[in-house]
Amino acid sequence: MGKKSIAVIRQLFIDEKVDEAMMEELKKDDRKGVQLLIAKHEKEKLKLKKLAADFVEMQRFENEARRNGYHYIAGVDEAGRGPLAGPVVAAAVILPVDFTLLGLNDSKQLTEKQREGFFEIIKEKAISWGVSIISNEQIDQMNILEATKLAMHDAILDLTIRPDHVLIDAVRLNGLECSSQALIKGDANSVSIAAASIIAKVTRDRLMKEIHKQYPMYDFIANMGYGTKKHMESLKEYGASPYHRKSFAPVQKVLF
Incomplete structure (x- = not known):
């Protein structure tokens, strides 16, 4: 392979057109710019590999529920328990079995741009999603914990498909029509709850704006x-x- 310019090689990496044979040739290229491109590529590959492994790990509660015979598994989370103003918002999300969104995590760990992008993907790909908004006046009437529980209940009821199992971030809910499981730090350990946390967070942030x-x-x-x-x-x-x-x-x- 004749030597290509570094600009051309950079574009080949961007277009994902560097195969194994070309990579072996590039590794023999002693130009610093080429070696930096290879190092960047290898770093990005490792990052993607870790994101993929993290995503698989975050599916373990959903996979366990499916092994137990459940089909429609909803993740539930809230946004806005701690603020001094505004509503508390809860969301419920049922994801398809083949759903993949690398980088999905607790909404607080993502940038606003990432949340906005993921928000649209989740809405488009979810089997069903629901939202409930409980006002500050209602919070004052019943206290924030009860308002949060009400929001979560209502978000589940807002789903167009009734779940047969619910995964909830930290809060235990009574009176559900299906089985449920409260998970500590669920938004970082369950893809369904993480998806719900993004729907709730983006919805509330838009209201506050x-x-x-x-x-x-x-x-x-x-x-x-x-x-x-x-x-x-x-x-x-x-x-x-x-x-x-x-x-x-x-x-x-x-x-x-």
Whole structure:
């Protein structure tokens, strides 16, 4: 093989047109730029291999449920238990057996761009997905734990297909029509729960961005309702908005 320019070789790697025979020839090329391209390629291969292994590991609870005879396995998670403002949002997702999305993880471990991209893929590929939004007024009436449980119940009911087994992030739910399993750090250990965490997180973030347009002084677009320093300073200066959780201690201190 005659020597190709480094620009051409880079494009061959990008287009995934470097086969084993070409790789062996490239390894003999003593140009530093070529060797850097090979090193980058090998690093990316290892990264993909790890992502694939991680994804397989995250399917173990779903695979166990299928071995036990369950077909429609829903993952359930919430977003927004800790903030001082805005709703708590829960999502339920049933994924097909052949679903693959390398890099899928707890939504908090992903960038906003990754979450947005995964959000669209999950909605498109899921057998069914459901969402429930519980307002700050409801949270104040029943407390955040009960509001979270209600949101999770309603998200499951929002599915167009009834699940026969449910995997839930940390929370135990009573009164379900099917079997369920609460998993500690489920959003990092189950593909179904991770998918639900992304649907819930992106849905809630979009809501908070809309609320920010009404009340920009609280910087909801940046803090999503969490008690950052700037948020707390705004609470002291402007008082609570209609979207603040008045049963939460930091907000109560401002009101009373």
